[in-house]
Amino acid sequence: MKHTRITRQSLRQVRIKKNFTSRNKLLKQAFIDYLRNNHYKISEEIVFTKLMNTTRVFRADYLVDGIIVEINGGQWVNGRHNRGGKGYENDLTKSNLAQKNGYKIYQFTYEQLERKEYMDFFPPQNHCPRSNGSRCLCGDKIDE
Numbered sequence: 001m002k003h004t005r006i007t008r009q010s011l012r013q014v015r016i017k018k019n020f021t022s023r024n025k026l027l028k029q030a031f032i033d034y035l036r037n038n039h040y041k042i043s044e045e046i047v048f049t050k051l052m053n054t055t056r057v058f059r060a061d062y063l064v065d066g067i068i069v070e071i072n073g074g075q076w077v078n079g080r081h082n083r084g085g086k087g088y089e090n091d092l093t094k095s096n097l098a099q100k101n102g103y104k105i106y107q108f109t110y111e112q113l114e115r116k117e118y119m120d121f122f123p124p125q126n127h128c129p130r131s132n133g134s135r136c137l138c139g140d141k142i143d144e
Contacts, residue, residue, distance in 0.1 A: 027113040028071060032062075034118070039128040041065050048094070052101040058094040064122065068098050070107045 062069040
């Protein structure tokens with residue numbers, strides 16, 4: 001049986017990875033909360049076969065009012081989205097397929113989420129575009 005030697009550096013790397021994971025979850029949740037609070041219709045983990053006629057089993061992170069949103073990580077650690085090879089090629093194929101079928105795609109990194117750059121693409125809304133009088137279809141009361 002092979003024993004793995006635990007060093008200070010390996011423990012530090014595990015701690016850093018754990019901190020990034022929880023940080024990234026918080027950034028995603030803040031993004032989702034912002035969209036919901038501003039009455040955007042949002043769906044998570046959408047399978048492309050439900051959106052378009054394809055046999056490829058791609059998933060989109062989010063569908064926001066008909067726009068596909070992808071959150072890409074790993075740009076600082078040579079992650080699958082930017083190091084080339086099959087993972088990068090699959091991302092390009094997915095993006096091209098969605099655009100060919102008439103979908104807009106916005107892609108953000110976690111650093112862009114932290115800087116709230118998504119607000120340029122999804123501006124705050126003062127009213128619910130899906131309202132039917134005094135209540136929006138999201139279930140919130142509309143402030144007049």
